[in-house]
Amino acid sequence: xxxxxxxxxxxxxxxxxxTTRHVIHAPTLCSSHTMAQHWIERGAEDWMPFSVQKLxxxxxxxxxxNQQTGGRGQESKGFFCPPGGLYASLICVWPPLPVLPPxxxxxxxxxxxxxxxxxxxxxxxxxxxxxxxxxGILIDRHWGTPLHTCIISFGLxxxxxxxxxxxxxxxxxxxxxxxxxxxxxxxxxxxxxxxQKRYCEVIANGGLLSPNLCHAINRRLRECGQxxxxxxxxxxxxxxxxxxAPSGRLVVHSExxxxxYDVLTLCILKRTEYNEIVxxx
Numbered sequence: 001x002x003x004x005x006x007x008x009x010x011x012x013x014x015x016x017x018x019t020t021r022h023v024i025h026a027p028t029l030c031s032s033h034t035m036a037q038h039w040i041e042r043g044a045e046d047w048m049p050f051s052v053q054k055l056x057x058x059x060x061x062x063x064x065x066n067q068q069t070g071g072r073g074q075e076s077k078g079f080f081c082p083p084g085g086l087y088a089s090l091i092c093v094w095p096p097l098p099v100l101p102p103x104x105x106x107x108x109x110x111x112x113x114x115x116x117x118x119x120x121x122x123x124x125x126x127x128x129x130x131x132x133x134x135x136g137i138l139i140d141r142h143w144g145t146p147l148h149t150c151i152i153s154f155g156l157x158x159x160x161x162x163x164x165x166x167x168x169x170x171x172x173x174x175x176x177x178x179x180x181x182x183x184x185x186x187x188x189x190x191x192x193x194x195x196q197k198r199y200c201e202v203i204a205n206g207g208l209l210s211p212n213l214c215h216a217i218n219r220r221l222r223e224c225g226q227x228x229x230x231x232x233x234x235x236x237x238x239x240x241x242x243x244x245a246p247s248g249r250l251v252v253h254s255e256x257x258x259x260x261y262d263v264l265t266l267c268i269l270k271r272t273e274y275n276e277i278v279x280x281x
Contacts, residue, residue, distance in 0.1 A: 024064065026063075061092070092149055099247070104124050110198050110215070136154065228269060
């Protein structure tokens, strides 16, 4: 059973616009995302002051840590979470929608808008600062349940002084580019403000991206305007990436047609320094 570190601080609640945020902020956690999963699956945990059944659409529950010993990335891969980063998981309830919204892209946009104009989005769940990855997003949907609950987790290398992971992989961070350190609590609440704004747009549009959201995402999307190679359930497609459609699908202009695709993997061609395969949530 995953439990918080013994030095976890008490939770607190405070009004925030139309919502109330409930916050647990610990010096160290194993994984805020795993803890949130266990709480939703089991309905209650001794470290959470209320049960899952008490969740309402006007409640946002945050689990946050200064560092994590078992951070998670895509496909259960480890994610190095040393001190200085912003590591948080949001548990929130969505109303029933006609379509599943593209939460990874919307969340990435909210984070990029909160950090810096220099931030870019790398399809489908990475945030880049200039030419290097700054952080990533992990989303777990509990869709179709009466509560339509989502866990939206992210890790951002903001004030991280480490330059390499234990596996000697390079780490890019905000401060290591020469920028001054940021107040992580203030940054988190800026992100929440942007998330609320963007999510309201998605809900008002029935789960689809509004023209405003499409434009904002495509302006920051690294793949937009690039020659790409995609794999789909029916085969491979090569062409020019035109950006994101309201459905959240990728629009690719190939020799055959210009159309939307449910993409499984994607790589940018003719930019070999970023020619790596990424996978969706």
